[in-house]
Amino acid sequence: MILDLMIWMPIISGFIILLIGKNYGSLTYWLSIFSSFLVFAVSLYALSIYDPTQVNIQFELIATWIDRFNINYHLGVDGISFPLILLTTFITPIVLLTSRTSEKSNLYQYLASFLILEGLMIGVFSALDAFLFYVFWEAMLIPMFIIIGIWGGKNRVYATIKFFLYTFLGSVFMLIAIIYLYIQTGSYSIFDFYNLDLSKTEQILIFLAFLFAFAVKIPMWPVHTWLPDAHVEAPTGGSVILAAILLKMGGYGLLRFSLPITPEASNELSIIMVVLSLIAIVYIGMVALSQTDMKKLIAYSSVAHMGFVTLGTFVVFLNHENASIDNMNMAISGAMIQMISHGLISGALFLCIGVMYDRIHSREISDYGGIALSMPRFAGLMVFFALANAALPGTSGFVGEVLVILASLKVNFWIALLSGTTLVIGAAYTLWMVKRVVFGKITNEKINDIQDVSAIELIPLMILAIMVLAMGLIPEPLMNLMYTSINNLSELVFLGAGL
């Protein structure tokens, strides 16, 4: 019931806004904010009654949907999906709040798209029926396509069609895999898939089919090329949601589908996954160094940071002698924390870039310099998020990366060393950007005249900063929230992979 409310309330209010928006422009703004805050409140209530010590699925809801194919409307959360739902309900109100800071045509359509998107994203994280999951997963493309296409930058059409086709191509293979699993089990329930006895060849093919869908979404090297385009062209809110939540769906999919359904294949192909992750971390980090566009830089840094998620998910399989459930728990916890923390930090950085873009109308690093002189409050926050992006100890970015690096260290020294280079490379590209944008002399005259951030821009950034700091200093509560489910997952995977 709680999940139902969280999925359908934003979708329905989105449609209401679409209906009445033409005549009641400013009312729709408050309506959308009210509705998204209500969803956030519901999710906080859910958090208060969620029992993290239970292995079972909570808030479970099951109803027949298409009985001929044994498809159920099956929702529920566990320690892996619940933090991501909280992230979704937390980020969306922030995005909606800041939606009025820049000029937009048909603002109500923009708000409605985000509300519908929010419902669908919560649906993806809470669906426990593979068919239902696919429905939410694909339906999500529609509002995102619209958001980038209508309110994006100059090259928006190219970017949004590229985004759509890439993700669509990835997901159709997943659809075939899901249909195949259904034919083997006679059910679309994800948990029935877990118990399936698949041969090694089948596992590898299914793993690859799922991987294609998730790798595009994460995005992993070499299918990441849609991301810089989509990020650069998307409006600020679109970039924030894209970076903060959409990318997490790939990582979530790996944990929900790939590992437990095809553990043997995960074990077998882990070397490929680790190599791809390291390429993302090291090579894409280098690519980020050479960017001149701020949004592109953050986009590439997202690819590099998401590399830690895939590394954490698969690294433990590499060394069978040292593989232990504890190490797996640590690696997956690291991956999860990295996802949440990247959601907060990259979201915040895109908001910061949005704030500057609204004033100067440029994303080029070279157009900036000396922001700190005219926008001192903003500059402080921007520097803080940049440091968090570079994984400064005490921020949430540090916790995730260190957990993954520690887990890798038990597997292989060289993997840990290579992934550790991110601390250097990450610091290099983020801080160098901050140096050129925030500090130095003012070269662009426009910067002299701009105002510092207004309250409506400042508050979301402050809240995000507090969250980043809190997670970095006391990651305990979040880890406790996830521990039981992650432990359960590790045991399942170890059993399945025969480790």
Add this chain to the structure above:
Amino acid sequence: MTFNIIGSILPEVTIAIAICVVILINSLIRNVSVTFIHSVILFFLLFALFLSFVSLELPDSIIFNGHYVIDTFGTNLKIIALIAAILIHLASIKSKLNIKNEIFLIQLFATLGVLILCSAYNLLTIYLGLETLTLSMYGIVATNRNSIDATESAMKFFILGAIASAIFLYGVSIVYGVTSTLSLELIEESNLLDSLEMRIAVAFIACGIIFKFGAFPFHSWVPDSYQGSNTTAAIYISSVPKIGAFALIARLFMDALNVMSDFWSILILSAGLISIIIGNLIALMQINLRRMLAYSAIGHIGFVLLSFSIVNEGGISASLTYLLMYILMTISAFALIESISSEDRQHIELNDLRGLSNSHPLIAFMLLFCMFSMVGIPPFIGFYAKWIVLSELVNNGMIWYALVGVIMSVIAAYYYLRVIWFIYFEKSDQPIKNNGILNTHSITSVIVSVMLLLIGLYPNPIMDYTRVIISSFLLID
């Protein structure tokens, strides 16, 4: 007894009466109001629909010396055809457009042909229904007789159609030569052998059927006639005749010539597969909306045939499900295009759609539904259509064909997205004027488009329905 026989063909009789009545009204009353004609036609169509529902209760029977069969399968297909005809009729009511009444009259003829095809149980009756349908379709395409395009496309259609009919008839005559009967029932019982003559006959008959579906290699009439004629004509020829074609393929191939399913399934499979590829690839290059939809229709029909070639209950009911959903989508698409076209703007091109989201927000939003449905994105029905066909393909070990299908769907997504791109992402200096009047056709088009979403949210009924139809059909054997 006599009453029973007449009773079972009442829907056809009603349509025949409607045709006479409309002819009489048109010739006897001068300056008859268009609304009046529309109401008469609608009344008869609804009455025929009602009678078809009533005749669902009748026991299965073969009447007219084995020429005609009354069964659940045929009656349900009639119901579908009549509902489609009613929707199309509602969507075409547009008094401002300079469309002669004849087109609605000829549509009634075509509908009669489809109804006959649904129940025909003898090759002669089948040919009768087929020709009633085909000849009316030439007429529908040529209605706009002042337009060179329409005349040209009708001419092309006529020549190709005549050749296809001749080939079909030649196949029928070979069947008669081998089995010395034209009755489907007797052909089925005649202990056919998979001989060379029969293979030739089946191939010829398949040509006729594939032509009716408008699939590769007999697809070339589709784009020309969609583009050359007007939207009212295109909406009809893209939907209702396909139901007749489905009845034809089910009765002839699945029922009468089931023994040779190994042979004809290869023909249907290759026609379907190549249609998916050709249709979607060529559609990528189109800028005229109707022509683009024509090629996309070829691609959709490819899925119907691909699924039919599985030759089992699951495959054929998936095929019918896809067909139903395709018909709903195509009616929605053409009806929406109809409601933004005007007399001086008959050839809608992609460029004409610029700024539609501002001038016609509702129609634009509905076109968005329709296009995403055609791409196959849930929760719109187009997704369920693709998914159910893919399920059956994977279930029957045809996973490679399923892969071709999905990859072509991704490629196809581009040209559907391009429509949305022009509607929403491009601004226009001269947007299409919105007359702001809510009329029957725009209300119908909106309702049909909303159905794409509503059925998508709860697709159970339509899936159960097609399954019931097909299983009752296969039970008779």
